Amino acid sequence: MKIATWNVNSLKVRLPQVLQWLADNPVDVLCLQETKTVDEKFPLAELEAAGYQVAFSGQKTYNGVAILSRHPITDVVKNNPLYADEQQRIIAGTIEGVRIICAYVPNGQSLDSDKYIYKLSWLKGLHKWLEQEQKQYPQLALLGDYNIAPEDRDVHDPAAWVGQVLVSEPERAAFVRLQEMGFTDAFRKFEQPPKLYSWWDYRQMGFRLNRGLRIDHILLSAPLAARCSACVIDKVPRKWEQPSDHTPVVATID
């Protein structure tokens, strides 16, 4: 089974690209972030016509997450039950015996921002919840936009990013904490080409100059990591007309 994650930066704008990508890559599961649409306006019919069942949780203007699946989705949970949050950033469901958690981690804006405090406390709440979840669901996958570049090799120009959000030590420590809990970064389980990223700034020809960050990740519990035979970043949709600034990450589970 193939599971994937993609921050689409507005599903309303990106629906044609999502449908095209699914036609080219009929993955079993696709987790979406930044759908930016209220549930009443979610493009359910179009995605169902493409062969997918969908669980979604949106809000006006910002955030919003969804899970698309070729198989039934059961036990859907919206948001972290241990962390009160107005913002719609988490949706979970069980598919083919695998617990899928789709997450849109807060950006944090800057190190001196209230949004950075929120990001760190949000991640703490995530840790707490996952400790419970991994007991209940040994086959657990956490996919999404983490807004954390785990290491300097995940940053096009580490020196230029020093002191900025997405690479700060507390954020990276929160990512390491997930690894200490037993989760494996699927991408790093395999040998990968250097300078491969999942996000590029729209400005200053960021993509053409490969000025990117690897901030979208698939983390797998130990039993799932043992079943994972590949993990790739698909840069193709980033080259299309009117792209998202993120591109999909795909893992293969045997």
Add this chain to the structure above:
DNA sequence: ATGGCCTCGGTTCGAGGA
């Protein structure tokens, strides 16, 4: 160059993203 670009809401600009 405390910017550039994209999306949204809602009007022609500000907020937020990363």
